Amino acid sequence: MKPPSLPDLAVLDAEGITHVWRNACPHTGGPLAPPGVLPLSRDGEHLVCQTHGALFRISDGFCVAGPCAGAWLTPAQPSPDGAAAPR
Ligand code: FES
Numbered sequence: 037m038k039p040p041s042l043p044d045l046a047v048l049d050a051e052g053i054t055h056v057w058r059n060a061c062p063h064t065g066g067p068l069a070p071p072g073v074l075p076l077s078r079d080g081e082h083l084v085c086q087t088h089g090a091l092f093r094i095s096d097g098f099c100v101a102g103p104c105a106g107a108w109l110t111p112a113q114p115s116p117d118g119a120a121a122p123r
Pocket residue numbers: 061062063064065066068085086087088089090102103104
């Protein structure tokens with residue numbers, strides 16, 4: 037039986053564009069963060085995997101550092117109301 041998936045991660049980039057990513061790290065397939073946590077870097081430019089610290093650009097999901105550097109997050113659909121977590 038497949039475990040329930042975690043909610044997608046919706047975040048606004050510096051230009052105010054909403055990006056939505058599956059909460060799954062390409063390194064192991066595990067979650068980037070537990071439910072209810074938006075794992076932003078201190079500068080607000082990247083999502084940070086809470087397991088091994090990989091950094092993903094918010095704008096395109098590309099991994100710029102960490103054990104899966106060069107990999108990509110999987111895009112997801114925005115919620116019907118267009119909601120995104122604040123930065
Ligand atoms: S599980 Fe995300 S960096 Fe290892």
